[in-house]
Amino acid sequence: MDMNQYLSMFIDESNDHLQSLNENMLQLEGSPEDLGIVQVIFRSAHTLKGMAATMGFEDLASLTHKMENVLDLVRNEKLKMQDFIFDTLFKSLDALENMVQDITGGGEGKADVSSIVASLQAIESGEWTGGTAPVTEVNQSSSTVTPSAVELDEFQYSVLDQSIAEGHRVLYIEVLVSEQSQLKGVRAYMVFDMLERSGEIVKSFPTVQDIEQEKFERSFSLYYITTKEAQELEKGIMSISEIESAKVIQLDQETLQQMTNQAAATAEVEAAPVPAPVDAPPEPSSSSKEEPKKPVVTKTAAPKQAAAPSRTIRVDIERLDVLMNLFSELLIDRSRLEQLASETGNNDLSDTVAHLSRVSTDLQNIVLKLRMVPVDTVFNRFPRMIRDLAKTLDKKIDLVITGAETELDRTVIDEIGDPLVHLLRNAVDHGVESIAERVAAGKPELGTVNLRAFHSGNHVFIEIEDDGKGIYRDNLLRTAVKRGVVTEEQGAKMSDDEVNQLLFAPGFSTADKISDISGRGVGLDVVKSKITSLGGNVTIHSTPGKGTNFSVQLPLTLSIIAAMLVRLGSEKYAVPLSSIVETAIVQREQVRNIHGNKMITFRESLIPYLSLSEVFGVPDFNDADEQETEIVVIRKGERLAAVAVEEFIGQSEIVLKSMGTYLPAIEGISGATILGDGQVALILDPNAFIK
Amino acid sequence: MEEELKVIVFKLGSEEYGIEVDKVQTIERMMPITRVPKTFSFVKGVINLRGVVIPVIDLRGRFSLRETEYTDQTRIVIVGVDDMQVGFIVDSANDVIDIKRDAIDSPPEVVGGVKARYLRGVAKLEDARLLIMLNLNEVLNKSEVVQLESIEG
Numbered sequence: 137m138d139m140n141q142y143l144s145m146f147i148d149e150s151n152d153h154l155q156s157l158n159e160n161m162l163q164l165e166g167s168p169e170d171l172g173i174v175q176v177i178f179r180s181a182h183t184l185k186g187m188a189a190t191m192g193f194e195d196l197a198s199l200t201h202k203m204e205n206v207l208d209l210v211r212n213e214k215l216k217m218q219d220f221i222f223d224t225l226f227k228s229l230d231a232l233e234n235m236v237q238d239i240t241g242g243g244e245g246k247a248d249v250s251s252i253v254a255s256l257q258a259i260e261s262g263e264w265t266g267g268t269a270p271v272t273e274v275n276q277s278s279s280t281v282t283p284s285a286v287e288l289d290e291f292q293y294s295v296l297d298q299s300i301a302e303g304h305r306v307l308y309i310e311v312l313v314s315e316q317s318q319l320k321g322v323r324a325y326m327v328f329d330m331l332e333r334s335g336e337i338v339k340s341f342p343t344v345q346d347i348e349q350e351k352f353e354r355s356f357s358l359y360y361i362t363t364k365e366a367q368e369l370e371k372g373i374m375s376i377s378e379i380e381s382a383k384v385i386q387l388d389q390e391t392l393q394q395m396t397n398q399a400a401a402t403a404e405v406e407a408a409p410v411p412a413p414v415d416a417p418p419e420p421s422s423s424s425k426e427e428p429k430k431p432v433v434t435k436t437a438a439p440k441q442a443a444a445p446s447r448t449i450r451v452d453i454e455r456l457d458v459l460m461n462l463f464s465e466l467l468i469d470r471s472r473l474e475q476l477a478s479e480t481g482n483n484d485l486s487d488t489v490a491h492l493s494r495v496s497t498d499l500q501n502i503v504l505k506l507r508m509v510p511v512d513t514v515f516n517r518f519p520r521m522i523r524d525l526a527k528t529l530d531k532k533i534d535l536v537i538t539g540a541e542t543e544l545d546r547t548v549i550d551e552i553g554d555p556l557v558h559l560l561r562n563a564v565d566h567g568v569e570s571i572a573e574r575v576a577a578g579k580p581e582l583g584t585v586n587l588r589a590f591h592s593g594n595h596v597f598i599e600i601e602d603d604g605k606g607i608y609r610d611n612l613l614r615t616a617v618k619r620g621v622v623t624e625e626q627g628a629k630m631s632d633d634e635v636n637q638l639l640f641a642p643g644f645s646t647a648d649k650i651s652d653i654s655g656r657g658v659g660l661d662v663v664k665s666k667i668t669s670l671g672g673n674v675t676i677h678s679t680p681g682k683g684t685n686f687s688v689q690l691p692l693t694l695s696i697i698a699a700m701l702v703r704l705g706s707e708k709y710a711v712p713l714s715s716i717v718e719t720a721i722v723q724r725e726q727v728r729n730i731h732g733n734k735m736i737t738f739r740e741s742l743i744p745y746l747s748l749s750e751v752f753g754v755p756d757f758n759d760a761d762e763q764e765t766e767i768v769v770i771r772k773g774e775r776l777a778a779v780a781v782e783e784f785i786g787q788s789e790i791v792l793k794s795m796g797t798y799l800p801a802i803e804g805i806s807g808a809t810i811l812g813d814g815q816v817a818l819i820l821d822p823n824a825f826i827k
Numbered sequence: 828m829e830e831e832l833k834v835i836v837f838k839l840g841s842e843e844y845g846i847e848v849d850k851v852q853t854i855e856r857m858m859p860i861t862r863v864p865k866t867f868s869f870v871k872g873v874i875n876l877r878g879v880v881i882p883v884i885d886l887r888g889r890f891s892l893r894e895t896e897y898t899d900q901t902r903i904v905i906v907g908v909d910d911m912q913v914g915f916i917v918d919s920a921n922d923v924i925d926i927k928r929d930a931i932d933s934p935p936e937v938v939g940g941v942k943a944r945y946l947r948g949v950a951k952l953e954d955a956r957l958l959i960m961l962n963l964n965e966v967l968n969k970s971e972v973v974q975l976e977s978i979e980g
Contacts, residue, residue, distance in 0.1 A: 461878030
């Protein structure tokens with residue numbers, strides 16, 4: 137069977153499942169006792185495994201299978217979630233994500249995950265040194281509680297400890313008798329008999345007497361000293377009929393101690409006046425020495441509706457593009473029709489064309505809306521990122537997401553992820569203080585980072601606000617002066633917001649040492665230029681000691697922009713309105729030569745003067761022949777330049793089009809658009825004109 | 828069994844060229860072309876093909892032949908290779924023929940003229956016509972173009 141046609145579906149769905157796995161894991165980390173979440177996680181993993189297996193991605197399937205095994209133990213309350221398990225599962229998710237990415241890139245989804253698999257297997261079998269012999273198996277029908285780890289008295293413990301020290305093999309064995317077994321006691325006796333032939337049973341639970349009188353549920357466990365191999369014994373036990381499973385674990389001194397600790401905890405539970413075995417399973421022993429840290433609490437302020445039936449269909453983005461193209465054709469025909477109708481003066485025709493115009497306008501809106509995607513698709517990876525970050529930095533951080541349903545154009549969504557990651561990292565690393573600093577400042581230990589998205593007019597705002605230490609003007613200015621970004625005199629005159637904007641200056645970083653988290657050689661200036669290239673803007677507001685707010689303003693869509701159409705001879709070009717400061721007319725004598733560069737005086741400062749006709753080699757126009765030249769003053773950041781054109785045609789909304797893959801990237805041209813008359817006009821990239 | 832190949836036939840000067848029909852998306856009459864500055868000299872610009880912006884190459888220029896005025900017969904052959912769409916300006920295009928795969932010989936060693944690497948072979952047709960089969964991947968190969976340009980420049 138040809139799987140290719142299912143591949144994109146597989147990738148989409150895998151990503152969905154991975155996302156939901158990540159989200160639910162984070163939720164579970166907040167409330168590890170909630171088995172409902174475990175169920176959801178388990179089902180997701182199960183589906184993912186099935187899909188991967190069907191598609192023939194063996195590595196993916198086997199890793200999910202291992203995760204599933206662990207999750208299965210958890211949901212059946214045989215295993216308690218704890219830090220190590222969380223970390224391992226998260227690592228597994230990362231590995232799965234990489235595999236799916238590899239598959240997306242045309243790969244086989246292969247990856248070396250042996251260490252993760254080993255960890256998962258260790259958790260599954262209880263061998264993992266964090267010490268988790270499966271938690272109490274509870275059977276409500278009986279009053280007998282069967283703790284898995286056997287409590288040892290001091291003497292027995294020292295015997296075992298000694299034996300290990302002397303190089304003997306000490307095993308912990310757990311046997312489960314088949315449910316159908318009529319003579320459990322006999323089966324148990326057979327096991328004991330077999331074991332006693334090749335070693336010594338130090339302690340069993342329940343006691344031998346109890347077992348002989350069948351006073352036990354299906355399982356029993358024991359400590360055993362022998363010379364035989366664990367596997368051999370396991371095989372031996374399994375060869376006895378009606379034994380469902382036998383788990384043989386070799387112990388070293390460390391694990392022995394952990395197991396006895398755990399057993400002691402179990403015993404305490406048992407000793408409690410009202411035993412509540414289900415609700416109070418033994419504390420995981422490994423972390424009992426230190427309270428398990430929950431570095432991050434993540435919640436989404438607007439709770440998601442629980443698994444509402446899907447009301448959407450997946451559409452290939454390329455098909456949408458085709459629809460858009462066809463639609464723009466229709467619009468061109470529409471304007472042609474409108475023109476014809478007005479020329480002929482036929483009333484019926486005019487009415488029909490007017491109606492057609494209205495319908496097509498509505499259609500246009502809908503077609504554009506099809507490209508809108510909730511920012512959730514970007515935001516959803518942040519809780520996990522913040523969790524990991526907080527853990528690394530040893531901070532406590534609460535990420536509060538609001539407005540995740542706010543919609544943005546697909547093209548913007550694709551681009552905005554990286555800048556946001558950068559800003560969030562910045563907030564966590566530089567913004568929120570360490571726990572000690574927070575306490576000293578009288579703040580709660582738990583820092584808050586707000587991630588908000590909302591619509592406002594024709595823009596979408598995304599804000600990242602932390603309640604950290606904020607920006608201190610003096611520190612920032614000092615660094616800026618030191619790095620040569622501004623002079624002291626300049627700095628003194630700047631407003632607080634202007635000072636804050638210095639953070640975006642190229643080559644600026646307030647961190648004294650480059651950290652692993654946010655100092656990856658790129659500064660906030662990269663964030664700024666990325667956002668600017670999307671037609672957006674970013675501003676900072678900060679209150680020292682209270683926190684910092686980065687506000688990112690983005691256009692609703694990138695595929696339609698407002699532009700100024702200009703003409704040079706027979707050629708038309710579109711200049712994005714967002715980068716135009718103003719338009720003006722200059723006289724030839726105003727253009728001056730300064731060290732070989734043409735400059736003009738604009739608002740009391742000298743700015744470069746660029747001849748577009750020269751740069752592009754326009755055949756039928758040259759501004760050098762003109763006495764008076766129209767100029768467009770464009771801006772890149774703080775810098776300006778004047779671009780000479782022949783004539784302004786006017787402002788227009790244009791649809792951005794790609795020029796295809798054949799043409800090389802052309803400096804100064806960012807794309808093309810189709811004008812109302814069906815002609816192609818090139819779109820200027822003003823950034824390229826200012827160096 | 829002899830395999831047949833459907834081929835679009837077009838002319839550059841007196842010579843006839845062929846491209847497999849499945850590589851050709853459509854054949855258009857000449858239409859307004861928007862010049863794209865600072866690109867290869869044989870790239871005439873971009874056209875609007877039903878809402879899609881497509882670069883157009885003058886095939887004469889690509890093969891370093893003398894470029895001529897466009898006439899009523901001039902056509903733009905839109906080809907698609909992988910994800911790339913490109914229009915070829917040719918002198919005329921008005922034939923689709925079936926040729927037998929084994930009628931295509933490997934390209935002869937030529938001195939000058941169209942570089943042999945652009946050719947996939949030469950098909951001998953029944954009425955003694957010779958049809959030059961294009962190797963589209965080579966024609967659209969940009970890395971080689973860049974080299975060429977830099978030598979010239």
